[in-house]
């Protein structure tokens with residue numbers, strides 16, 4: 038297959054599902070009705086979400102779909118009595134299902150997203166919302182033409198730290214912000230690559246619905262390494278910008294009410310994890326926004342001293358949000374949100390330490406299924422943060438600064 042036909046094939050396969058769909062309207066649940074939830078993709082993250090879903094009062098996990106027998110067996114142990122499928126379409130055929138959680142690999146998000154809405158179910162979709170800009174456009178359009186409740190797995194949107202940051206900015210104590218710097222850092226023992234997972238011995242062709250995993254990617258013999266380690270390959274993933282940067286992009290966009298970026302740059306490479314992966318381990322992203330604001334994001338996999346965080350730099354004050362940094366003095370590594378006045382402009386200002394409690398992100402979604410309100414991490418935010426991710430990755434792949442307009446027509450090299 039040539040590169041172009043391969044790309045067209047992938048684009049069509051990813052987008053073909055829900056064109057011209059009339060989105061069904063289902064009856065609204067009462068305040069005391071049980072919400073019947075299904076899941077698509079019950080691997081590492083999916084099993085965490087499964088635990089969260091079954092612990093929300095008055096919700097019931099009734100079925101899951103996963104392409105791999107091991108994951109279906111694990112889910113059944115965690116939630117005995119559920120139905121299991123190896124094809125997500127059979128799960129979506131279930132009439133007595135209200136809502137679906139999607140935690141499949143990135144390249145399958147759009148298909149599962151669109152099919153779930155087309156089946157009339159409410160949706161919780163893991164981030165990044167989609168693998169490409171074209172898919173993001175289609176998913177947002179689908180949300181706008183349906184009445185379904187959609188939460189994106191950007192759980193920091195339910196965090197108290199974001200509420201504190203938004204309040205301080207709204208109160209005017211931060212002043213004019215022209216720059217936000219953010220970072221995310223991890224490390225692993227020598228010889229063990231970040232994200233690399235061992236392939237279980239039962240991960241065989243007999244136990245995996247391989248064509249469902251490929252989801253329209255060009256056919257090839259069963260490859261258990263790629264099934265388990267899809268994150269390392271562009272065809273299925275979006276690198277650390279899609280895995281972790283997206284949380285921080287969304288957080289900054291929400292805190293400051295930022296629209297889509299106007300341009301993105303990204304440099305870096307595979308500098309520490311030389312294990313055959315395609316996605317970079319060392320990254321420096323710059324996003325330009327229309328209101329004279331530049332947001333930077335840096336990420337490394339070979340030093341975790343500073344954990345992750347954001348610095349919002351205002352003329353009248355600084356917001357510092359940190360998580361997991363190594364604090365040798367206090368021997369702590371929790372989450373902190375702090376405000377520091379800029380004495381040149383707020384001589385009387387005092388430092389503040391945010392204390393707003395977190396909300397339960399899964400609980401927020403289930404509540405919204407009953408109230409039909411928009412959840413904390415809307416599809417619209419999922420869209421904006423996904424576009425920022427894709428613009429950055431396009432800048433990296435094409436080795437050039439990419440504007441929003443240019444990104445929309447650029448080929449997604451894979």
Ligand SMILES: NC(=O)c1ccc[n+]([C@@H]2O[C@H](COP(=O)([O-])OP(=O)(O)OC[C@H]3O[C@@H](n4cnc5c(N)ncnc54)[C@H](O)[C@@H]3O)[C@@H](O)[C@H]2O)c1
Pocket residue numbers: 077078079080081082083102103104105108125140141142143145163164165190191192249250251252264265279280
């Ligand atoms: N919000 C967060 O903090 C957070 C954290 C980790 C992962 N995630 C996201 O969750 C998603 C899953 O990540 P993971 O680490 O759990 O991956 P994983 O590989 O552990 O799990 C994916 C699961 O999906 C199954 N699967 C693959 N293709 C499928 C298909 N077509 N239909 C049904 N099932 C299919 C796999 O068998 C596997 O069990 C990713 O999008 C990732 O970015 C989010």
